Amino acid sequence: MTEPLVKVENLKKHFPIKGGLLGKTVGEVKAVDGVSFTIHKGETLGLVGESGCGKSTTGRMLLRLLEPSEGNVFFEGKNVLGLSLNEMRKMRREMQMVFQDPFASLNPRHTVEKILEEPLIVHGMKDSKERKKRVKELLEVVGLNSYHAKRYPHQFSGGQRQRIGIARALAVNPKLIIADEPVSALDVSIQSQVLNLLQDLQKEFGLTYLFIAHDLGVVRHISDRVGVMYLGRIVELADSEPLYDNPLHPYTQALLSAVPVPDVEIKKERIILKGDVPSPSNPPKGCAFHTRCPQAMDVCSAKRPDFREVEKGHYVACHLYE
Amino acid sequence: MTDDGEISVVNSIDFQINSGEVLGIVGESGCGKSVTSLSVMGLVPSPAGKVEGDILFNGENLVSASEKRMRQIRGNEIAMIFQEPMTSLNPVFTIGSQLIEALQIHRKWPKKKAQAQAIDMLKMVGLPRAEELMKDFPHQLSGGMRQRVMIAMAMICAPKLLIADEPTTALDVTIQAQILELMKKLNEETDTAIMMITHDLGVVAEMCQRVVVMYAGKVVEEADVKTIFTSPKHPYTVGLIQSVPDMRDKKERLYSIPGNVPKPGSVKAGCQFAPRCAHAFDRCISETPALESLGGSQKVRCWLYEDEKGVDIVDRTIS
Ligand SMILES: Nc1ncnc2c1ncn2[C@@H]1O[C@H](COP(=O)(O)OP(=O)(O)OP(=O)(O)O)[C@@H](O)[C@H]1O
Ligand SMILES: Nc1ncnc2c1ncn2[C@@H]1O[C@H](COP(=O)(O)OP(=O)(O)O)[C@@H](O)[C@H]1O
Ligand code: SF4
Ligand code: SF4
Ligand SMILES: [Mg+2]
Ligand SMILES: [Mg+2]
Numbered sequence: 001m002t003e004p005l006v007k008v009e010n011l012k013k014h015f016p017i018k019g020g021l022l023g024k025t026v027g028e029v030k031a032v033d034g035v036s037f038t039i040h041k042g043e044t045l046g047l048v049g050e051s052g053c054g055k056s057t058t059g060r061m062l063l064r065l066l067e068p069s070e071g072n073v074f075f076e077g078k079n080v081l082g083l084s085l086n087e088m089r090k091m092r093r094e095m096q097m098v099f100q101d102p103f104a105s106l107n108p109r110h111t112v113e114k115i116l117e118e119p120l121i122v123h124g125m126k127d128s129k130e131r132k133k134r135v136k137e138l139l140e141v142v143g144l145n146s147y148h149a150k151r152y153p154h155q156f157s158g159g160q161r162q163r164i165g166i167a168r169a170l171a172v173n174p175k176l177i178i179a180d181e182p183v184s185a186l187d188v189s190i191q192s193q194v195l196n197l198l199q200d201l202q203k204e205f206g207l208t209y210l211f212i213a214h215d216l217g218v219v220r221h222i223s224d225r226v227g228v229m230y231l232g233r234i235v236e237l238a239d240s241e242p243l244y245d246n247p248l249h250p251y252t253q254a255l256l257s258a259v260p261v262p263d264v265e266i267k268k269e270r271i272i273l274k275g276d277v278p279s280p281s282n283p284p285k286g287c288a289f290h291t292r293c294p295q296a297m298d299v300c301s302a303k304r305p306d307f308r309e310v311e312k313g314h315y316v317a318c319h320l321y322e
Numbered sequence: 323m324t325d326d327g328e329i330s331v332v333n334s335i336d337f338q339i340n341s342g343e344v345l346g347i348v349g350e351s352g353c354g355k356s357v358t359s360l361s362v363m364g365l366v367p368s369p370a371g372k373v374e375g376d377i378l379f380n381g382e383n384l385v386s387a388s389e390k391r392m393r394q395i396r397g398n399e400i401a402m403i404f405q406e407p408m409t410s411l412n413p414v415f416t417i418g419s420q421l422i423e424a425l426q427i428h429r430k431w432p433k434k435k436a437q438a439q440a441i442d443m444l445k446m447v448g449l450p451r452a453e454e455l456m457k458d459f460p461h462q463l464s465g466g467m468r469q470r471v472m473i474a475m476a477m478i479c480a481p482k483l484l485i486a487d488e489p490t491t492a493l494d495v496t497i498q499a500q501i502l503e504l505m506k507k508l509n510e511e512t513d514t515a516i517m518m519i520t521h522d523l524g525v526v527a528e529m530c531q532r533v534v535v536m537y538a539g540k541v542v543e544e545a546d547v548k549t550i551f552t553s554p555k556h557p558y559t560v561g562l563i564q565s566v567p568d569m570r571d572k573k574e575r576l577y578s579i580p581g582n583v584p585k586p587g588s589v590k591a592g593c594q595f596a597p598r599c600a601h602a603f604d605r606c607i608s609e610t611p612a613l614e615s616l617g618g619s620q621k622v623r624c625w626l627y628e629d630e631k632g633v634d635i636v637d638r639t640i641s
Contacts, residue, residue, distance in 0.1 A: 050494035157582040158351075187350040188521060192565040192578035199575070214494070221567035221576065244569065258499035260524030262566055264551045272503060273496045276464045 004038040004074075005176060005208050006062065011035045011071035013057050017281060029281045031057040033232035035071075036307065039176070044202065044209040046223030046240065048216055048255075050277055054232040055212045059178045062210065063095055064088055075176070093123050096169035100181035102161035106153040112139070112164055113149040119171040138167040143197060159190035166197065170205070178210045183218060195222055216259050220244050225313075228252045231288040232280055234307065238314040248316045251289045287319065295320060341482060342513040346530030346547070348520060348562075350583045354539040355519045359485045362517075363396055380482070398428040401476035405488040407468035410475065411460040417444075417471055418456030421478055428479045443474040447504055466497035470504065477508055487519045502529060523566055527551060532619070535559045538584050538594035541613055545620040555622040557599045593625070601626055
C-alpha cells in the first residue's frame with residue numbers, strides 16, 4: 001500500500017447550541033464525534049451517510065474551513081492543525097474543495113476568467129499573460145472552451161458550472177481534492193459526464209480525492225475505499241467491493257438494502273428501519289444506532305463499540321464483531 | 323414557439339393512466355414533468371400559460387371544466403404531493419385541523435367523524451402516537467414525518483388519482499424506503515392510481531408498472547416498466563439507463579450522453595434530442611418525429627423506428 005497523504009485522528013466538531021436571554025450555551029451538536037481515517041496517495045476515499053451525519057463538517061475540518069474541537073489532521077506527515085494562518089494559506093494550495101452547488105460557490109458578478117485567475121493571484125502567479133494562458137488551459141482540461149472565459153456563471157448550465165468549480169480547484173495544482181456532493185445537483189446524464197471527468201483528471205494529474213456523497217451508487221463507482229457515517233461517527237470502512245458486497249455493520253446493511261435499484265428483474269429483500277435519525281444534539285448512549293438497529297443487544301445501549309479492524313482493511317464499530 | 327412568441331415548455335403530451343396503476347414519469351430537470359402534472363390539476367402557473375388539448379379524467383374533460391368543478395376535483399378525486407411537504411401544509415394550523423378541514427370541505431362530514439378518520443389516516447401512514455400528533459404543528463415534525471402527514475392529507479378523501487412530484491427526493495434513503503413502501507401499500511389497498519414523477523430510475527423500477535420518458539417537453543418513449551429497462555428504444559432512454567452508476571457492479575467508465583439539456587424552445591426544428599444523439603441523421607435535423615406505437619405497449623418518438631411503427635398517434639400541445 002502507498003503511504004498516506006492524509007491521516008485523520010479522532011476528529012471532533014461540537015457546535016454550541018445557544019439559548020436563553022444571555023445567549024448562553026445550553027448544549028452542543030455533536031456534528032462529528034471522533035472520526036479517524038487515512039487517505040492514500042492517488043486513491044479516492046468515499047464518505048457516505050444520511051444528511052446531517054457530519055460528512056461536510058468532516059471535509060471542511062480537513063481544510064480548516066472549520067476549526068476542529070478535538071483531534072489531529074496530518075497532511076504528508078505535517079499536522080495541519082498546528083499551522084499558522086500564513087502556513088495554512090500555503091497548505092491550501094495542496095488541498096482544494098469542490099462544492100455541491102456550483103452556482104452558490106461561484107461569484108455571479110465575475111467572469112469565468114476572473115474566477116479562475118483569483119486562486120492563481122492568491123498563490124503568487126503575477127504575470128497576467130501567464131495567468132490568462134493557464135485559464136485557457138484549465139478550461140480545456142475540464143472540457144470547456146477558451147471562449148467561455150469571458151462569460152458569467154449564469155450563462156452556463158449546472159453541469160458546465162460544476163466543470164468551472166473543478167477548474168478552479170485544479171488551478172493551483174493541488175494534491176488533494178475534497179469534493180462535497182459534487183454531482184448531487186446534476187441530472188443523471190450530466191452527472192455521469194462529471195464523474196468521468198473527475199476520473200480522467202485523477203489519472204492525468206495523480207490526484208487524491210475525498211469524495212463525499214449520499215448517493216451510494218455514485219460513491220461505489222468512484223471510490224477505492226468507502227467510509228459509512230452515522231451520527232458523527234464512521235461505523236464501517238473498507239475497500240468498496242467488500243463494503244458493498246459484504247457489509248458488516250447493521251446500519252450499512254440497512255442503508256444498502258434501502259436503495260432502489262434500476263432493475264426490474266430483481267426484487268430485493270429490504271431492511272426497513274423504524275423511525276428517524278436521532279438528533280446529533282442528543283445522540284443515543286452506547287452505540288448511536290441502537291435505537292433503530294434490528295440486531296441490538298443489551299450491551300449496545302450501555303457501551304460504545306470500538307472501531308476495530310475485523311478483516312484485513314475492513315473496520316467496523318459494532319458489538320456483533322467484538 | 324407559438325405565433326405570439328410563447329415558448330411551449332410542454333409539447334404533445336399524450337399518455338393515460340389506468341385506474342389503480344402506478345405510472346412513472348421520468349426525465350431531466352426542466353423537461354416539463356411538473357408542468358405536466360400541474361396542468362392535470364388545472365394549476366399551471368399563469369405566465370406560463372394555457373393548456374391546449376384534452377385532459378380526460380373519468381371521461382370528463384378537465385381543460386374545459388369550470389374553476390368551481392376543478393376545486394371539487396382537486397383534493398377530492400385528484401390529490402397531489404410534492405417534494406417539499408411544507409408547500410402543502412399550512413404552518414399556522416395543527417396537523418389535525420388541516421386533515422379535518424379537508425373532510426369537512428370535500429365530504430361535508432361532521433367534525434367527530436372527520437376527526438376519527440383523520441386519526442385513522444395518520445395511523446395508516448405509519449405515524450406513531452397519532453392522537454397527540456393531531457395537536458402538533460408541521461414544524462414540530464421531521465422531514466420524513468411531514469412527508470407522511472402530506473400523504474395522509476392527500477389520501478384522506480380517497481382520491482382516484484394521486485400525483486406525486488418527486489415525493490422522496492428530499493429524503494434520506496432509509497426514510498425514502500419507508501415512504502415508497504407506504505405508497506405501494508396505499509396503492510394496493512385503496513386502488514388509487516399514482517402518477518409518480520421522479521428522476522430516479524431506481525424508484526421507477528421499484529414502484530411503477532408503466533413508464534413515460536420525457537425530454538425537452540415531449541414524451542419520447544412510453545412502455546411497461548420491464549420493456550423500458552430491458553428493451554429501451556429511444557436513444558435518450560438508452561443513454562439515461564446506461565448513465566446510472568450501478569451500486570451492485572462497478573463499471574470502469576460510465577456511459578455519458580454528450581452535451582447539455584436544451585432550454586425549452588432552443589431546438590427549433592427536428593428532433594429535440596438530435597444535438598446530443600449519436601444516431602442522428604439528416605432527417606432528424608429537419609423533421610420532427612411523432613410518437614409512434616411499436617405495437618404492444620411501447621411507443622417511441624424517433625426516426626430510427628419509422629419502419630416499425632403501428633398506429634399513428636394524434637399530437638396535442640400544452641403550452
Ligand atoms: N411559471 C413558469 N413560468 C415560465 N416558465 C416556467 C414556469 N414553470 C416552469 N417553467 C418552465 O417550464 C419548463 C418545465 O418545467 P417543470 O417544472 O415542469 O420541469 P420538471 O421536469 O418538473 O423539472 P425538475 O425535475 O427540475 O422538477 C422549464 O423550462 C421551466 O423553466
Ligand atoms: N455551523 C454550524 N452550526 C451548528 N450546527 C451545524 C453547523 N454546521 C453543521 N451543523 C450540524 O452538524 C451536523 C452535521 O452536518 P453536516 O456535516 O453538514 O452533515 P452532512 O454533510 O453529512 O449532511 C448537522 O446536525 C448540522 O445541523
Ligand atoms: S453495536 Fe449493537 S446496536 Fe450498534 S450496530 Fe451493532 S448490534 Fe446494532
Ligand atoms: S429522431 Fe434522430 S436524433 Fe432524434 S432520437 Fe431518433 S435518431 Fe436520434
Ligand atoms: Mg453535506
Ligand atoms: Mg419538477
